[in-house]
Amino acid sequence: MSTxxxxxxxxxxxxxxxxxxxxxxxxxxxxxxxEGILDLAYARMDSPLGELLAVxxxxxxxxxxxxxxxxxxxxxGLAQRISPRIVESPRRLDEVRSELDEYFEGRRRRxxxxxxxxxxxxxxxxxxxxxxxxxxxxxxxxxxxxxxAGSPRAxxxxxxxxxxxxIPIVVxxxxxxxxxxxxxxxxxxxxxxxxxxxLEGVM
Amino acid sequence: xxxxxxxxxFQALIEAHAGAVAAFLRGMLPxxxxxDALQETLLAALRGYPRFDGANPRAWLLTIARRKAIxxxxxxxxxxxxxxxxxxxxxxxGGDGERDGELWGRVASLPPKQRAAIVLRFALDLRYxxxxxxxxxxxxxxxxxxxxxxxxxxxxxEPMTATSQEERR
Numbered sequence: 001m002s003t004x005x006x007x008x009x010x011x012x013x014x015x016x017x018x019x020x021x022x023x024x025x026x027x028x029x030x031x032x033x034x035e036g037i038l039d040l041a042y043a044r045m046d047s048p049l050g051e052l053l054a055v056x057x058x059x060x061x062x063x064x065x066x067x068x069x070x071x072x073x074x075x076x077g078l079a080q081r082i083s084p085r086i087v088e089s090p091r092r093l094d095e096v097r098s099e100l101d102e103y104f105e106g107r108r109r110r111x112x113x114x115x116x117x118x119x120x121x122x123x124x125x126x127x128x129x130x131x132x133x134x135x136x137x138x139x140x141x142x143x144x145x146x147x148x149a150g151s152p153r154a155x156x157x158x159x160x161x162x163x164x165x166x167i168p169i170v171v172x173x174x175x176x177x178x179x180x181x182x183x184x185x186x187x188x189x190x191x192x193x194x195x196x197x198x199l200e201g202v203m
Numbered sequence: 204x205x206x207x208x209x210x211x212x213f214q215a216l217i218e219a220h221a222g223a224v225a226a227f228l229r230g231m232l233p234x235x236x237x238x239d240a241l242q243e244t245l246l247a248a249l250r251g252y253p254r255f256d257g258a259n260p261r262a263w264l265l266t267i268a269r270r271k272a273i274x275x276x277x278x279x280x281x282x283x284x285x286x287x288x289x290x291x292x293x294x295x296x297g298g299d300g301e302r303d304g305e306l307w308g309r310v311a312s313l314p315p316k317q318r319a320a321i322v323l324r325f326a327l328d329l330r331y332x333x334x335x336x337x338x339x340x341x342x343x344x345x346x347x348x349x350x351x352x353x354x355x356x357x358x359x360x361e362p363m364t365a366t367s368q369e370e371r372r
Contacts, residue, residue: 003357004325010303010310011325015226017237025217028245037250042214075212084210085252087217 022088029089033058039083041092042075048104048199049192052169054096057082060114061096063166066188081119100169106199109136111170119166126150127161134175137200141179163187169196211257213249220261221245223327224268230310230322231272240275244268262336269319269337276315309359313352320348321356 032038040062042055053065053074062082065074079086090097095113102108120128126149134140140148146158162173168188174196178184186193197203224244228237244267248255255263310321316338323334335345 003353003360006302006306006360007310007321007353007356008325010306011230011322013303014307014310015229015322015326017225017229019222019225021218021221024221024241024245025214028217028242028249031242031246032249035246035250037246072215075214076209079210079212083253084212085249086212086214087249088214 025088026090029087030091032085032087033089033092038085038087038089038092040078040086041089042086043088043090043093043097044071045093045097045100047100049188049195052100054093054100055086056093056096057116057118059116059118061093061167061170062116062119064168064170066168066192068189103169104199113170115167115170120164123149123151123154123157124161124164127158128165128167128171128173131162131165131173131176132171134172136172137202139175139177139197139202142176142184143179145176159185172196175200175202209257211260213252216248216260216264217245220264223261224264226326227265227268227319227322228272230326231269231319232275236275240268240271244271247271259333259336262333265323265337266339272319273315306356306360309356310352313355317348317352317355320345321352324349 029038029041033041036058038058040055040057042053045052045054050067052067053063053071054061055063055065055074055078063074063078065071075086099108099111099113103111115132117125117128127145130145130148131140142155142158142162143152145162146152146154149158149161151157158176162176163185165171165173165187168174174186174193176184183190183193194203221241225237225241228240228244232240244264247267247270248264251267310318313321319338320334323329323337324331329337331346331349332342334349335342338345338348340348
């Protein structure tokens with residue numbers, strides 16, 4: 001028997017073991033956050049609309065993603081736009097999870113979460129900030145939101161601003177409809193929009 | 204392929220390479236120290252991530268892990284009572300037999316660089332080029348370290364083999 005084969009076997013035996021990646025990431029994420037070197041923490045969350053991706057910076061919730069976009073693509077986009085120092089660290093998003101759970105269970109009508117708006121700017125930001133103040137169970141038209149943001153004729157631009165909403169549900173762009181009452185568009189898919197409006201008793 | 208212009212989320216590095224780093228550390232440290240060294244390695248990597256050039260993340264992580272293992276060895280040799288007991292004890296862990304354990308006990312007493320080279324080559328199945336990248340040395344030097352390690356093990360092993368053949372008779 002060759003020595004190399006023996007060494008191979010021994011090396012394999014001595015270094016084999018279980019690795020719990022979720023626990024490892026969570027532990028590293030917590031320690032990194034305490035040290036101030038975690039730029040983005042994320043958690044995957046079950047919801048009636050499928051698995052949501054919630055991502056926060058030290059300043060607040062910065063991104064909430066629907067499952068119609070692959071998780072890897074969402075994380076890569078955030079690595080590019082904000083920072084690649086991103087770790088799955090679910091405990092950093094406990095508050096987001098509990099407020100979303102309450103909302104989906106019909107026990108919460110407005111969110112009290114800190115938001116990080118850094119992925120938005122200019123007109124998009126203005127539209128989304130107006131949208132954030134539309135109350136639970138009410139709707140506005142694209143034109144109304146555009147007007148509130150200071151450009152009454154920019155209803156198309158308002159539509160694309162809402163489509164670029166990085167924090168849907170919490171910034172309730174699902175409450176914005178076409179003037180005839182048609183659904184318009186929705187980043188998470190129209191089924192998701194319909195479901196949210198049903199949950200809020202609008203449809 | 205990773206480059207500085209397309210940063211990879213750190214989580215993707217953990218998912219792709221933490222298994223290899225863990226195996227390396229299991230080969231370098233006593234079982235009780237592995238989890239902490241693994242976390243320390245990843246934290247150090249996260250700290251330096253903005254300056255990482257994106258090329259060969261596995262070798263980069265293994266380089267950091269090797270430094271952590273060396274730190275840990277130094278810390279241990281300063282601890283009273285632990286001198287001259289080079290953690291003989293990844294030995295036998297999970298192994299299918301005393302023979303593996305005994306052989307691995309010998310690996311633990313190799314010089315650190317040879318030991319690291321042996322672990323990278325035989326536990327992780329890395330090519331010499333990547334062994335060199337992880338050890339901060341040339342491919343040729345990595346090959347030498349592995350061969351020297353194998354030679355010492357072979358020398359140590361021969362009496363062992365002779366004995367076990369004796370026993371089998």
